[in-house]
Amino acid sequence: MASKQFDIKTYAGFKGITLLCLVILYAPLIVVTVYSFNASQSLTNWEGVSLRWYADVFTGPESGKFKTAAKNSFIIAIIAATTATTIATLATTGMVRGGKFRFRTVSFGLISLPLMVPEIVLAVATLIFFNSIGFERGLLTILLAHIAFCIPFAYLPISARMQGIEDSYEQAALDLYATKRQAFTKILLPLMMPGIISGFLLAFIVSLDDFIITNFVKGAGVETLPTAIFGSVKQGIKPNIMAISTMLLSVSIVMVTISYFVSKSDNTK
Amino acid sequence: MSDKENIAIDVRDAVKRYGDFTALKTISLSIMDNEFFTLLGPSGCGKTTLLRMIAGFEAVTEGAIYLYGDEIENLPPNKRPVNTVFQNYALFPHMTILDNVAFGLEMRGKSKSEARKKAAEMLELVQLSQFSARKPSQLSGGQQQRVALARALAPQPKVLLLDEPLSALDLKLRKAMQLELKHLQRETGITFIFVTHDQEEALTMSDRIAVMSAGEMQQLGSPTDIYERPHNMFVADFIGETNLLEVSVDGITSGRATCHLGGGHELTCNAVEGVDVGSKVHMSIRPERLYMSDAPLETESLKGRVKENIFVGTDITTIVDLQDGPDFVVRTSNSDRGNKRIFEPGTEMFVNMELGAGRLLVD
Numbered sequence: 001m002a003s004k005q006f007d008i009k010t011y012a013g014f015k016g017i018t019l020l021c022l023v024i025l026y027a028p029l030i031v032v033t034v035y036s037f038n039a040s041q042s043l044t045n046w047e048g049v050s051l052r053w054y055a056d057v058f059t060g061p062e063s064g065k066f067k068t069a070a071k072n073s074f075i076i077a078i079i080a081a082t083t084a085t086t087i088a089t090l091a092t093t094g095m096v097r098g099g100k101f102r103f104r105t106v107s108f109g110l111i112s113l114p115l116m117v118p119e120i121v122l123a124v125a126t127l128i129f130f131n132s133i134g135f136e137r138g139l140l141t142i143l144l145a146h147i148a149f150c151i152p153f154a155y156l157p158i159s160a161r162m163q164g165i166e167d168s169y170e171q172a173a174l175d176l177y178a179t180k181r182q183a184f185t186k187i188l189l190p191l192m193m194p195g196i197i198s199g200f201l202l203a204f205i206v207s208l209d210d211f212i213i214t215n216f217v218k219g220a221g222v223e224t225l226p227t228a229i230f231g232s233v234k235q236g237i238k239p240n241i242m243a244i245s246t247m248l249l250s251v252s253i254v255m256v257t258i259s260y261f262v263s264k265s266d267n268t269k
Numbered sequence: 270m271s272d273k274e275n276i277a278i279d280v281r282d283a284v285k286r287y288g289d290f291t292a293l294k295t296i297s298l299s300i301m302d303n304e305f306f307t308l309l310g311p312s313g314c315g316k317t318t319l320l321r322m323i324a325g326f327e328a329v330t331e332g333a334i335y336l337y338g339d340e341i342e343n344l345p346p347n348k349r350p351v352n353t354v355f356q357n358y359a360l361f362p363h364m365t366i367l368d369n370v371a372f373g374l375e376m377r378g379k380s381k382s383e384a385r386k387k388a389a390e391m392l393e394l395v396q397l398s399q400f401s402a403r404k405p406s407q408l409s410g411g412q413q414q415r416v417a418l419a420r421a422l423a424p425q426p427k428v429l430l431l432d433e434p435l436s437a438l439d440l441k442l443r444k445a446m447q448l449e450l451k452h453l454q455r456e457t458g459i460t461f462i463f464v465t466h467d468q469e470e471a472l473t474m475s476d477r478i479a480v481m482s483a484g485e486m487q488q489l490g491s492p493t494d495i496y497e498r499p500h501n502m503f504v505a506d507f508i509g510e511t512n513l514l515e516v517s518v519d520g521i522t523s524g525r526a527t528c529h530l531g532g533g534h535e536l537t538c539n540a541v542e543g544v545d546v547g548s549k550v551h552m553s554i555r556p557e558r559l560y561m562s563d564a565p566l567e568t569e570s571l572k573g574r575v576k577e578n579i580f581v582g583t584d585i586t587t588i589v590d591l592q593d594g595p596d597f598v599v600r601t602s603n604s605d606r607g608n609k610r611i612f613e614p615g616t617e618m619f620v621n622m623e624l625g626a627g628r629l630l631v632d
Contacts, residue, residue, distance in 0.1 A: 166357065166359070168355050168357060168359035169359050169361060169362075171326055171346070171353075171355070171359065172353070172355060172359040172360075172361070173361075173372070173376075174325075174326075174345070174346040174347045175324060175325075175326075175346050175347070175351075175352055175353045175421075176347075176352065176372050176373030176376055176420070176421075176424065177347045177373055177376035177377045177424065178347055178372075178376045179347060182376060186372075187361055190363045191362065191363060
């Protein structure tokens with residue numbers, strides 16, 4: 001506990017700066033959310049509460065496009081997150097439990113490097129890669145790219161979790177006549193589960209929201225939700241975009257909230 | 270070997286090296302069937318390494334380990350019929366107490382219901398039946414400790430390995446658990462190998478103790494052997510409290526060694542193999558073997574002056590300044606106050622000991 005004297009809340013300007021940060025972070029989101037319920041055609045004139053634009057998303061002229069895009073997005077997000085989480089789980093098990101091996105530190109770096117590389121560079125690189133091996137762009141290229149860049153996102157919470165699990169649990173399992181496989185499935189995997197779920201949700205969100213890489217590697221005519229929204233916006237922002245954005249935002253919030261609570265639930269205690 | 274049947278664990282010339290570092294230097298020892306055997310030593314002495322080698326968590330660099338005549342050092346831990354009680358218990362946090370105890374039985378191929386039935390019996394043995402549906406985190410340290418014991422004993426291992434299992438408990442609980450462990454060992458008839466750095470714990474529970482230091486075995490013997498007849502400086506100093514005096518051996522006649530320490534004081538004690546006339550060695554005298562008087566008694570007597578009396582509950586510790594000699598620590602039990610005298614600080618008096626109280630040490 002920080003003593004009263006050094007409590008950061010008593011510093012001059014603490015409240016002001018905090019408020020400023022919160023406003024900068026959340027004002028745009030709040031504006032979009034509020035105006036998605038606007039009854040008006042206009043983006044800026046408030047004419048009363050209505051679900052008109054939500055209805056428009058599902059039934060309006062663009063609804064077909066958005067539905068296909070949403071379907072693509074969710075299919076890709078689910079498969080990419082599942083695959084990435086599986087790979088990340090195995091990678092974590094190997095790297096955290098594999099003892100000391102020569103390229104351990106390098107491996108840690110390599111796995112998390114994509115988080116540091118500018119996304120546009122990754123996008124260009126992925127595009128060039130697919131072109132050079134003669135891969136036709138389409139849903140599959142999006143999926144492969146998503147799996148690749150989702151791995152580090154899934155890896156982080158899983159490895160954080162794994163590092164908190166003492167290896168004496170597995171030793172106890174082996175000592176009690178479990179095979180290595182049984183020790184993994186009966187002891188390690190259940191203990192890692194909060195990390196795995198959290199990693200899956202994170203990967204899911206990252207995949208669902210990705211625009212840059214998707215835009216580069218998608219084939220002509222194949223859209224995910226973010227690229228569809230972008231395509232729509234290019235023809236002028238309509239309030240239905242705000243409705244979609246708000247829905248996407250709620251999905252993210254729900255996922256992040258679940259992820260937070262799951263990673264907080266500690267079944268080792 | 271005729272008593273092969275009676276040897277539970279036979280460690281033969283076992284060596285453990287981590288790269289350039291030798292954690293264990295050529296250890297050989299036989300642990301008998303039904304024995305409460307303790308590996309005792311300070312941290313880093315290699316005792317846990319040896320235990321983990323027997324359990325199968327550490328590979329043996331050189332040498333062999335036999336379990337009732339079968340060579341086991343190359344078997345994985347799940348193929349060795351020994352179980353471990355871990356220092357931090359390592360109870361599976363996501364399982365109930367009952368499932369924890371049943372785990373080993375299930376892994377050994379028992380049906381779920383059979384395993385649970387046996388596990389319930391084990392929990393009864395450690396008096397924790399009422400907690401069987403709880404998770405480990407809902408139990409106190411002492412209870413977790415007993416669950417860990419029940420879990421390790423449930424599959425009826427041939428040898429039970431205990432890695433400092435009492436170190437996380439408070440003093441009172443630790444004392445109670447020491448007795449409980451000892452009883453459990455007698456009741457089950459299973460060989461226990463116990464690792465600890467606590468010499469009192471080792472003396473209380475063990476049939477035999479191996480004192481280890483710096484990867485080597487310093488002495489192997491019964492608690493009495495090790496306490497009364499320490500072999501070297503390390504053992505004398507590590508086990509219990511003692512007065513370590515630098516002496517030179519003047520003469521040895523019919524099993525008695527005459528030694529002198531600084532300031533012209535002279536002491537006689539039993540001769541020890543390996544200590545010859547003229548050698549400068551250390552002598553260990555336990556403080557409780559000394560007593561004070563105002564005139565020299567016919568036994569070994571040294572003149573001194575009381576520096577300080579320290580009351581420590583059951584005993585009074587007196588620090589005595591031997592003129593021109595080393596300081597002596599004398600311990601008088603409070604129950605002995607009728608027969609033995611306590612002197613005020615500053616008083617001149619004599620420190621006496623029986624012949625044989627002093628023990629010459631091989632350095």
